[in-house]
Amino acid sequence: MAIENVNVKVKINGKERCAKVEPRTLLAHYIRDDLGLTGTHIGCDTSQCGACSVMVDGEVVKSCTVLAVQADGSEITTVEGLGDVNNLHPIQQGFWEKHGLQCGYCTPGVMMAMVGLLKQNPNPSDEEIREGLEGVICRCTGYQFIVEAVKHAAQIMRETEVQLVGEER
Amino acid sequence: MTKVVGARLKRKEDPKLITGNGYFSDDIQLPGMLHAAILRSPHAHAMIKSINVEEALKAPGVVAIYTGKDLEGKIGPVPSSWLVPGCNLKEAPQYPLAIDRVRYVGDGVALVIAEGRYAVRDAMYLIDVEYETLSPAVGQKQSMQNDAPLVHDDIENNIAFHWKAGEIPEEVCENAEVAIRQSFYIQRVAPSPIETRAAIGQYNPGSGELTLWCTSQNPHIHRMVLSGVLEISEAKLRVIAPDMGGGFGGKIGVYPDEALVGYAARDLGRPVKWIEERIEHFTASNYGRDEVLDVELFGKRDGTLSAIRVKNTHNVGAYLSTMGPGVSTIDFGLMVTGCYKIPYASCETFGVYTNTTPTDAYRGAGKPEATYQIERAIDLFAKEIGMDPLELRRKNFVQKEEFPFTNAQGLLYDSGDYEKPLTKALEMFDYNKFRETQKELRKQGKLIGIGFSTYVELCGFGPSKVAGAIGFQGGVWENATVRVHPSGKVTVYSGTSPHGQGHATTFGQVVAEKLGIPMDDIELVFGDTKAISMGWGTYGSRSVAVGGTAVSIATDRVIEKAKKIAAHELEAPVEDLIFEKGIFSVKGAPGFERTFQEIAKSANMAWNLPEGLEPSLEAQSFFDPENFVYPFGTHIAVVEVDKETGQIEIKRYIAVDDVGRVINPLTAEGQVHGGIAQGIGQALWEGTVYNEDGQLLTGTFMDYAMPKARFFPEIETAFTETLSPVNPLGAKGIGETGTTASTPAIMNAVMDALEPYGIKDIEMPLTPEKVWRAISESEGK
Ligand code: FES
Numbered sequence: 035m036a037i038e039n040v041n042v043k044v045k046i047n048g049k050e051r052c053a054k055v056e057p058r059t060l061l062a063h064y065i066r067d068d069l070g071l072t073g074t075h076i077g078c079d080t081s082q083c084g085a086c087s088v089m090v091d092g093e094v095v096k097s098c099t100v101l102a103v104q105a106d107g108s109e110i111t112t113v114e115g116l117g118d119v120n121n122l123h124p125i126q127q128g129f130w131e132k133h134g135l136q137c138g139y140c141t142p143g144v145m146m147a148m149v150g151l152l153k154q155n156p157n158p159s160d161e162e163i164r165e166g167l168e169g170v171i172c173r174c175t176g177y178q179f180i181v182e183a184v185k186h187a188a189q190i191m192r193e194t195e196v197q198l199v200g201e202e203r
Numbered sequence: 204m205t206k207v208v209g210a211r212l213k214r215k216e217d218p219k220l221i222t223g224n225g226y227f228s229d230d231i232q233l234p235g236m237l238h239a240a241i242l243r244s245p246h247a248h249a250m251i252k253s254i255n256v257e258e259a260l261k262a263p264g265v266v267a268i269y270t271g272k273d274l275e276g277k278i279g280p281v282p283s284s285w286l287v288p289g290c291n292l293k294e295a296p297q298y299p300l301a302i303d304r305v306r307y308v309g310d311g312v313a314l315v316i317a318e319g320r321y322a323v324r325d326a327m328y329l330i331d332v333e334y335e336t337l338s339p340a341v342g343q344k345q346s347m348q349n350d351a352p353l354v355h356d357d358i359e360n361n362i363a364f365h366w367k368a369g370e371i372p373e374e375v376c377e378n379a380e381v382a383i384r385q386s387f388y389i390q391r392v393a394p395s396p397i398e399t400r401a402a403i404g405q406y407n408p409g410s411g412e413l414t415l416w417c418t419s420q421n422p423h424i425h426r427m428v429l430s431g432v433l434e435i436s437e438a439k440l441r442v443i444a445p446d447m448g449g450g451f452g453g454k455i456g457v458y459p460d461e462a463l464v465g466y467a468a469r470d471l472g473r474p475v476k477w478i479e480e481r482i483e484h485f486t487a488s489n490y491g492r493d494e495v496l497d498v499e500l501f502g503k504r505d506g507t508l509s510a511i512r513v514k515n516t517h518n519v520g521a522y523l524s525t526m527g528p529g530v531s532t533i534d535f536g537l538m539v540t541g542c543y544k545i546p547y548a549s550c551e552t553f554g555v556y557t558n559t560t561p562t563d564a565y566r567g568a569g570k571p572e573a574t575y576q577i578e579r580a581i582d583l584f585a586k587e588i589g590m591d592p593l594e595l596r597r598k599n600f601v602q603k604e605e606f607p608f609t610n611a612q613g614l615l616y617d618s619g620d621y622e623k624p625l626t627k628a629l630e631m632f633d634y635n636k637f638r639e640t641q642k643e644l645r646k647q648g649k650l651i652g653i654g655f656s657t658y659v660e661l662c663g664f665g666p667s668k669v670a671g672a673i674g675f676q677g678g679v680w681e682n683a684t685v686r687v688h689p690s691g692k693v694t695v696y697s698g699t700s701p702h703g704q705g706h707a708t709t710f711g712q713v714v715a716e717k718l719g720i721p722m723d724d725i726e727l728v729f730g731d732t733k734a735i736s737m738g739w740g741t742y743g744s745r746s747v748a749v750g751g752t753a754v755s756i757a758t759d760r761v762i763e764k765a766k767k768i769a770a771h772e773l774e775a776p777v778e779d780l781i782f783e784k785g786i787f788s789v790k791g792a793p794g795f796e797r798t799f800q801e802i803a804k805s806a807n808m809a810w811n812l813p814e815g816l817e818p819s820l821e822a823q824s825f826f827d828p829e830n831f832v833y834p835f836g837t838h839i840a841v842v843e844v845d846k847e848t849g850q851i852e853i854k855r856y857i858a859v860d861d862v863g864r865v866i867n868p869l870t871a872e873g874q875v876h877g878g879i880a881q882g883i884g885q886a887l888w889e890g891t892v893y894n895e896d897g898q899l900l901t902g903t904f905m906d907y908a909m910p911k912a913r914f915f916p917e918i919e920t921a922f923t924e925t926l927s928p929v930n931p932l933g934a935k936g937i938g939e940t941g942t943t944a945s946t947p948a949i950m951n952a953v954m955d956a957l958e959p960y961g962i963k964d965i966e967m968p969l970t971p972e973k974v975w976r977a978i979s980e981s982e983g984k
């Protein structure tokens with residue numbers, strides 16, 4: 035009665051990757067355990083905290099709530115795909131510059147969610163950012179510096195016309 | 204060169220965290236690693252009739268299953284580490300798995316080990332446990348009654364301890380012109396770091412070394428306690444706290460779960476990983492607070508306060524946790540007078556066992572509760588005598604020239620100037636104008652209110668001698684080693700173990716300033732008992748005041764030795780050596796210089812050292828402070844209550860804190876913001892709900908209301924700086940101030956808003972429903 039494992043193939047952070055997983059494997063576990071990209075975190079198991087947020091085909095998705103098989107064939111961006119230490123994405127610059135993180139556990143997911151927000155609204159007000167943070171929980175920062183971080187990132191992006199992830203490059 | 208200490212530097216720890224290169228517990232993958240899951244009791248109180256694991260053992264991938272009976276005699280109970288003396292403390296043994304009786308929803312019943320994350324859960328649900336349910340003890344007041352069910356058969360009335368401190372002469376209370384009596388409930392809250400707890404064990408059968416990675420705020424305490432529980436020498440037990448996704452007190456405790464993982468790894472000779480699920484965090488991780496406070500505040504009509512008498516009934520849960528007994532006694536009971544000069548105080552605390560998850564220290568531990576009751580009582584008192592609450596505060600403040608000040612419970616406050624942050628806060632906020640506006644708005648039927656919280660907090664644990672006297676089963680000094688490499692780059696080893704506070708940056712700033720070297724040349728190592736000889740961890744806002752001081756002293760020692768080497772090379776007397784901005788030079792002899800890097804090389808090469816001086820440049824400090832430190836401040840909250848819905852909106856929030864020397868204003872502000880969010884969470888949204896059967900109704904983030912971004916206005920912060928005399932940095936402690944101050948500020952504000960209805964108190968959290976009910980009921984009167 036064992037259910038056969040299935041091959042899930044994605045393009046993640048620009049690279050084609052695949053792994054054979056149980057059909058019930060969550061996208062979050064697939065990314066972390068099978069593809070070894072551990073920047074995406076799990077914090078709640080019930081789709082509340084947003085620590086597991088990634089971008090699938092340009093949409094922000096809570097990867098603890100999606101099966102890996104559902105993402106088969108899609109294009110995924112995780113925190114590792116935003117930028118590296120020598121070439122930080124504006125959102126990463128914003129979080130670093132404005133102290134938008136403390137323990138840093140929620141941060142990858144929060145940054146992905148905020149990339150999603152900036153995609154829809156490149157010049158959000160404080161209030162709009164706070165509303166945009168509705169799907170995430172950060173226990174450390176009290177959110178204020180996250181708001182600052184997002185504003186900072188938005189400004190960099192407007193000034194430099196940096197492209198957001200998930201768009202045609 | 205600009206000053207490094209006091210500079211708003213961005214953090215060293217961030218590049219890895221923002222690029223997804225953090226290394227958290229669940230990121231650890233070891234060859235041959237097994238997964239563990241703990242089957243937990245669905246009942247609050249029940250006898251275990253039988254456990255049938257046959258089916259589960261047959262499930263694919265299962266390697267082992269242990270029950271409480273299997274482990275009897277193999278792992279000892281996990282002890283509490285704060286055995287407060289003089290209170291008839293009765294510690295019930297907490298075995299890593301329940302043996303014949305479960306005592307709370309979440310009590311561990313069986314440990315399952317299998318190949319794979321999902322397989323272990325499949326197997327766990329195949330275990331068949333037959334329970335015979337018992338009536339549970341829920342709620343501390345009820346559980347003390349004679350007819351209440353007993354959590355532990357031999358512990359009468361479920362009283363875990365009964366502690367008392369302070370005497371008030373009878374006539375002081377009897378002759379008081381005014382007496383305020385009010386009962387407050389500080390509800391149970393879940394620390395809820397976004398990363399849950401975790402443990403990974405790896406055993407080397409050849410060397411006999413057991414390595415345990417775990418989410419610990421104090422790995423050396425984990426090592427000390429677990430080496431006893433698992434009967435393994437400290438030298439063979441290595442505890443590593445990797446990157447951690449927050450703690451807030453929830454990761455201080457040594458839990459049965461970590462002992463189980465260590466045991467299984469050793470028993471099976473294979474690595475074992477256990478990652479707590481969020482629901483387990485709610486059922487099996489220690490909670491904070493849960494104290495009923497019966498408060499009486501006495502004084503005169505003119506606002507002179509004479510005495511405070513408090514009874515604290517503390518729900519300790521089913522077992523005594525690591526720090527549990529100290530929270531409602533020492534931490535709370537000695538601080539009941541707050542920042543006021545109240546001549547007499549007494550506190551009586553009952554610790555009560557119930558069939559609920561244990562409670563332990565949670566951000567602030569006892570001090571938020573102490574601050575809450577006094578700050579709320581002050582407001583009630585002010586109202587009673589018709590005085591402005593701010594004036595009553597000022598009238599009773601300990602005055603600047605009275606420090607060091609011994610409070611009525613015998614604590615010596617190190618330094619303070621309570622007017623200073625208050626004045627600053629009032630510069631940021633026009634109080635008189637607010638009162639006028641409030642009058643206007645009230646006429647229009649709008650409910651707007653202001654709340655003050657002028658607080659003082661005991662931080663910086665803190666003299667080991669005192670720790671011993673108050674029954675803490677450990678020292679509270681701190682250890683640091685500063686190691687200078689031949690290149691002049693530096694590694695600092697610290698016994699504190701941060702989980703988001705940014706020690707690499709703040710401690711780095713202390714070292715960079717002293718040595719005159721770039722921040723990039725300094726790395727901090729923490730959280731590994733093999734790398735760091737000893738330490739007592741991060742909690743109770745002790746890191747900078749105690750751990751940072753150890754770093755500072757060790758750095759001074761390095762400089763002292765380096766000076767000797769430089770003097771030798773420059774052929775000058777040591778007394779004539781000056782060390783500034785990373786350069787050793789000779790007084791009055793320009794050009795005679797050595798850089799810090801040159802001396803680092805000389806020290807390590809040892810080709811030409813002064814007679815009798817050992818090679819290498821490295822120094823250690825074991826700093827044990829003389830006293831605690833006492834940060835203080837003023838917080839102001841302005842709220843508006845919607846009388847139709849009971850909804851509360853925070854209009855303004857001002858926080859002026861005095862935490863002594865601020866090493867990094869950026870991270871300090873971050874700490875204040877985070878702390879305030881947690882304190883406001885306690886006031887308005889968070890709260891654990893057990894029903895009368897002891898069932899937990901708030902077991903996920905779907906039903907436990909965590910603070911969200913849109914609930915807050917922008918928080919306005921400022922600092923004043925009153926240095927502490929008990930450490931050379933002058934630092935006090937900042938991690939808990941926001942949590943301590945904000946809960947009463949918000950409550951006072953809401954009560955002020957509801958003044959037209961004559962409402963004196965509403966139990967936290969102030970959900971719209973409760974507020975609406977209170978309004979409706981009072982309207983009906
Ligand atoms: S882990 Fe996915 S939302 Fe919390």
Ligand code: FES
Nearest residue numbers: 136140172173174
């Ligand atoms: S930074 Fe710790 S949870 Fe957000």
